[in-house]
Amino acid sequence: MFASKKILIVEDDKFLRDLVLKKLKEEQYDTVYAVDGEEAIGKIKEEKPDLVLLDLILPSLSGFEVLKQLKADPQPEVNAIPVIILSNLGQEDDIKKGLEMGAKDFLIKAHFTLSEIIAKIKEVLK
Amino acid sequence: MELIEKQQAAEAVKIVVLARWFFVTVAVIQVVSLQIIAKATGSMTLSRLVLLSGICYGYNFLYWLYLRRAPEKMSDVSLRTVRVLQVVGDMIVISMMLYFDRTVTIFVSAFFLDVVLIASVIYKKLGILLTTIATCLLFTVLAYAEYLGYFPPITALYYYGLKGNFILLERTLIFFYAGLGAAGFLSGCIAALFRRRERRLKEQVVLVEEARFAQETEKNKVAAVIQNLTDGLMMIDNQDKIILINQEAEKTLNVDKSLVIGRTLDEVAGDYLKKVGQLYKENGGQLHKKELVISDGKEIILELSTAVVVDTASRELGKLLIFHDITREKTIDRLKSDFVTIAAHQLRTPLSAVKWALNLVLDGDLGKVDARQEEVLKRGNESNERMIVLINDLLNVARIEEGRFIYKLQKLSFPALIKEAAAELQPFIQKKNITLKIDAEEIATLVDKEKITLAIKNLIENAVNYSPGESVIFVSLTKHQDKLLFSVKDQGIGIPQKQQELLYTRFFRGSNAIKTDTEGTGLGLFIVKNIIESHDGKIWFESQENRGTTFYFELPIRG
Numbered sequence: 153m154f155a156s157k158k159i160l161i162v163e164d165d166k167f168l169r170d171l172v173l174k175k176l177k178e179e180q181y182d183t184v185y186a187v188d189g190e191e192a193i194g195k196i197k198e199e200k201p202d203l204v205l206l207d208l209i210l211p212s213l214s215g216f217e218v219l220k221q222l223k224a225d226p227q228p229e230v231n232a233i234p235v236i237i238l239s240n241l242g243q244e245d246d247i248k249k250g251l252e253m254g255a256k257d258f259l260i261k262a263h264f265t266l267s268e269i270i271a272k273i274k275e276v277l278k
Numbered sequence: 279m280e281l282i283e284k285q286q287a288a289e290a291v292k293i294v295v296l297a298r299w300f301f302v303t304v305a306v307i308q309v310v311s312l313q314i315i316a317k318a319t320g321s322m323t324l325s326r327l328v329l330l331s332g333i334c335y336g337y338n339f340l341y342w343l344y345l346r347r348a349p350e351k352m353s354d355v356s357l358r359t360v361r362v363l364q365v366v367g368d369m370i371v372i373s374m375m376l377y378f379d380r381t382v383t384i385f386v387s388a389f390f391l392d393v394v395l396i397a398s399v400i401y402k403k404l405g406i407l408l409t410t411i412a413t414c415l416l417f418t419v420l421a422y423a424e425y426l427g428y429f430p431p432i433t434a435l436y437y438y439g440l441k442g443n444f445i446l447l448e449r450t451l452i453f454f455y456a457g458l459g460a461a462g463f464l465s466g467c468i469a470a471l472f473r474r475r476e477r478r479l480k481e482q483v484v485l486v487e488e489a490r491f492a493q494e495t496e497k498n499k500v501a502a503v504i505q506n507l508t509d510g511l512m513m514i515d516n517q518d519k520i521i522l523i524n525q526e527a528e529k530t531l532n533v534d535k536s537l538v539i540g541r542t543l544d545e546v547a548g549d550y551l552k553k554v555g556q557l558y559k560e561n562g563g564q565l566h567k568k569e570l571v572i573s574d575g576k577e578i579i580l581e582l583s584t585a586v587v588v589d590t591a592s593r594e595l596g597k598l599l600i601f602h603d604i605t606r607e608k609t610i611d612r613l614k615s616d617f618v619t620i621a622a623h624q625l626r627t628p629l630s631a632v633k634w635a636l637n638l639v640l641d642g643d644l645g646k647v648d649a650r651q652e653e654v655l656k657r658g659n660e661s662n663e664r665m666i667v668l669i670n671d672l673l674n675v676a677r678i679e680e681g682r683f684i685y686k687l688q689k690l691s692f693p694a695l696i697k698e699a700a701a702e703l704q705p706f707i708q709k710k711n712i713t714l715k716i717d718a719e720e721i722a723t724l725v726d727k728e729k730i731t732l733a734i735k736n737l738i739e740n741a742v743n744y745s746p747g748e749s750v751i752f753v754s755l756t757k758h759q760d761k762l763l764f765s766v767k768d769q770g771i772g773i774p775q776k777q778q779e780l781l782y783t784r785f786f787r788g789s790n791a792i793k794t795d796t797e798g799t800g801l802g803l804f805i806v807k808n809i810i811e812s813h814d815g816k817i818w819f820e821s822q823e824n825r826g827t828t829f830y831f832e833l834p835i836r837g
Binding site for chain 1: 619623626627629630631632633635637638641643666669673685686730784
């Protein structure tokens with residue numbers, strides 16, 4: 153079997169985070185998590201995950217700020233990490249902003265089941 | 279006497295005094311010329327003539343002096359006396375003239391006519407009558423005096439006088455009465471005529487004055503209304519000159535009335551007014567609820583409208599610019615939609631958790647689920663989904679109300695959008711065993727993809743929702759010149775006639791719809807209508823209860 157991909161989940165809501173982690177583990181992914189923006193930045197640099205699931209409304213740094221710093225990082229193994237935004241913000245302005253900043257996709261949590269989210273992750277990691 | 283009466287009386291006397299200067303002079307010339315031409319020397323010597331005319335000029339001068347005073351300073355008594363003296367004084371002088379002339383029958387007696395004329399200028403009817411009678415009496419006395427020989431004998435040879443000649447006396451008197459009576463009557467009539475005219479004129483003046491007052495009051499009322507209106511108002515004439523501005527407009531636009539009246543919108547100073555002028559020009563002088571944002575520390579949002587002002591003959595007099603301050607409404611709107619956005623975000627989080635949790639169990643990720651458990655969890659999941667839809671609807675409504683609903687227009691194939699929407703609804707359609715027949719012409723136009731898909735989905739979803747199982751729903755798309763026509767026809771429960779008008783109202787649901795499907799939000803058609811209208815389209819429907827409904831929308835084909 154190929155080495156399992158490492159996914160960083162940035163989510164401040166514990167229950168949501170646990171559900172995602174459970175599903176990801178079920179799907180044989182390596183998982184790391186962060187509960188706020190600062191921690192996310194640290195984990196990204198430290199762990200260099202294969203993909204980041206990023207919430208937008210976070211304590212300390214917002215998801216947009218995390219995305220900006222990630223994309224602005226000089227190291228190619230950091231700034232090339234694909235990011236999927238997973239948020240309950242769903243205004244067109246937010247979506248446009250997220251995609252323009254380099255996110256691979258913008259998923260509204262309430263509109264996707266975990267299986268659908270996994271499908272999107274697989275698509276991005278292909 | 280009232281002041282106005284005094285003024286009129288003094289005026290009349292003044293005319294008489296002025297006339298007297300003239301006719302005394304004429305009389306002097308007449309007497310002198312008679313004496314020279316007719317050699318009727320009599321006893322009217324130069325000294326007597328000078329005396330008589332001197333008396334006349336004298337008292338006339340006194341009257342003139344008296345009349346130089348302002349009427350309000352004349353006492354009632356003095357004025358009445360002067361009026362009476364006008365007639366009496368002249369009568370005395372004329373009598374003296376006749377006495378010195380030795381006879382009453384010569385031309386001089388015609389001067390008595392002047393007395394009647396004076397009376398007609400100064401007095402009313404009764405005064406004229408009394409003067410005429412008094413003059414007749416005086417003449418009778420004088421004539422009798424001559425008849426009885428009290429007048430000195432006349433020296434003129436060719437004239438015999440009245441002395442002892444009763445027949446001549448009689449004739450002279452009758453002649454005099456008739457002449458003077460006629461003159462008195464005529465001048466009375468003329469005086470009455472003038473007085474009537476004067477009265478009518480006065481009445482008219484009063485009427486005009488009243489009308490003017492009424493108009494003035496009306497004008498003041500209108501002006502007060504305009505001044506105190508809570509909306510700003512400005513009127514510009516056909517040359518774009520500002521001719522009216524009310525307090526509120528002065529205040530909001532921060533201008534001074536005196537500096538803008540009579541100037542055009544281009545000429546005036548003041549940044550706000552310039553902005554208004556610009557907006558006015560850009561829209562060709564016609565504004566309807568156009569928003570204008572001015573900020574002076576704090577932001578003020580104005581809604582500008584114009585109205586054409588026409589006179590009764592429908593001629594354009596200018597335009598009215600109306601400034602309605604909608605800052606407060608806008609703020610409340612914004613607060614409301616901010617609230618909805620935040621609330622929606624906050625509500626979505628727990629709903630996501632429920633959704634994910636249920637799906638995790640349903641997918642069997644946490645161990646096998648038996649059929650009964652699955653059934654309950656599925657129901658729970660459906661309820662949760664409906665909640666998510668409701669929140670999306672609420673968010674859409676909030677965005678519609680903010681006026682920033684339509685986002686990005688792209689040219690897209692309309693049949694593809696229909697297919698996409700139908701595909702999303704497929705599980706739902708199959709569940710009711712409904713046949714969906716789509717007949718769509720290939721048309722591409724500029725649309726906001728997400729919104730139009732939402733509208734199509736909503737209409738098909740409604741059709742499915744309110745149709746009996748195993749029925750057929752027809753979806754059609756046709757091209758009509760530069761427009762496309764979309765329709766969804768069902769064989770469902772229809773919309774009750776009475777409720778058809780309310781259909782697009784937020785949260786409204788048909789009475790039969792509530793019974794059929796308890797879960798609708800009543801927001802769908804409100805959103806659809808807004809989507810279609812913001813694409814410059816039109817939506818309508820035909821419906822018969824228990825027979826079915828057909829929804830249509832028409833969009834311009836663009837791009």
